[in-house]
Amino acid sequence: MNILTRVINLPGLKRKAHASRQAEGVLIALAVITLFASLRYDAFLSEYNIMTFLAYNSMFILIGLGMCFVIMTGGIDLSVGSVVALSSVVVAKVSEYGIEVALPVGILVGVTTGTINALVITRLKIVPFIATLAMMLGARGMALVISGNQSVDVSWESNFTQFGLGxxxxxxxxxxxxxxxxxxxxxxxxxxxAFGRHVLAIGGNEEASKLMGLEVNRTLFGVYVLSGALAGLSGVMLASGFGAGQPLEGLGWELSAIAAVVVGGTLLTGGLGSITSTLLGAILLGLIFNILNFENGLGTISFSAYWQSIIRGGFLLVVVVIQAKMMNRKKAH
Structure with missing residues (x-):
């Protein structure tokens, strides 16, 4: 009974208190960094920089939102970056028919890959890491095959590019x-x-969730389909905003999504998480790289794009270590 009670109560006050504390921490970090940047760079708070920053990072926020649901169940989705690339290539191929056709097609690509992930995980009982790793490789390969290993230009005569640039x-x-x-x-x-409560309950204790009569497989199915759909939508943004389907784009985007989710306070072990904190975490990471771009412009430093992966990896490691220490401290008490 204690296990069942804990699973039932986890999505309640305990989770909200955790999410509130995490959101406050990220907001404070955002405020400090924004204040520093606004004082150092004249154009930092300009309308152009703010809107460009938000438009570009919208793709990362989308896959971060889907990843948040996946991680809250205790799973992982390594395929989102490849799905973004595959979706961008497919929608570029149909962009001549306009955004009315390309948008649902891109989302359908994501839903299809998410469905395959879900079936492999729930029916074949393959662990999410392996299932989505296989999809990551398969989707990337499919993107390269469809594109002929080159960028696919979109149609500029239809209204397709208005979605990304308008x-x-x-x-x-x-x-x-x-x-x-x-x-x-x-x-x-x-x-x-109820879907959200079920997601958190499964992440808290999957076996107890089954004993409670929750439709665990159905919930997991929905989570991976949602993650795929948001990745597919991100692919539409990529092709529409950059004017081409990019089969080699999205490399490491799954790590960006995981970093945003973890920085936002969602536990990698599942059971605790916040959509709001994930949004703030993605913005915080994007803001750091935006500042680096300004520093490059001033000539103070000279960081190549490859440094973003190094910084993102280090940032993720620090947050995971902090999470682990906090969990060990709670267990000790």
Whole structure:
């Protein structure tokens, strides 16, 4: 009974308190970094930099939101970067028919890959790491085959590129609008629907969740399909915003998503997490790289794009170590 009670209560006050503390910590870090950058760089708070920053990072936020649900169940999805690349190539091929066709096609690519991941995990009982690793390789290979190992130009005569380059009311880029809608949907799904409680319960204790009568496989199926769909949507943004399907893009994006989720306080072991903190974590990581770009512009430092992976990896390692120490301290008490 104690196990069942713990699983039932985990999505409640304990999780909200944890999420609140984590969100406060990330917000403080964001405030400090923003203050520093605004004082150091004249154009940092300009409309152009803010909107460009948000538009570009919308892709990472989308896959981070999907990854958050996956990690909250105690799983992992290593395929999202490859799915982004595959989706971008496929939608570039159909971009001549406009965004009305390309958008659902891109999402369908993600849903299809997510469904395959879900079936392999829930029906064949393959651990998520191996299942999504196989999809990562398969989706990347499919993207290279379809594209002929080269970028696929999109149609500039249709309205396809308006999705990535256009703005709503000539102010807010459409990728930002789309990201905010996806964030609202994911927040509601976690906080207001039984699906979110089931996700957290499974991450807290999958066996106890089965004893409670929860549809564990159905929930896991939904989580991986959602992750795939958001990755597919990110692929549409990539092709539309950069004017080409990129079969080699998305390398390491799964690590960016994991980093954003972990920085936001979601436990890699599952059972605790926050959509809001994941959003803030993704923005925090993006902000660090935005500052590095400004420093490069000033000539103070000269970091190549490869340094982003090094910094992201180091940042992730530090956060995971802190998480592990906090968990060990709680167990000790």
């Amino acid at each position: 703005k709503m009311f000539d102010f807010i880029p459409w990728p930002v609008v789309t990201m905010l809608l996806a964030f609202a949907f994911c927040w509601l799904l976690l906080e207001k629907f």
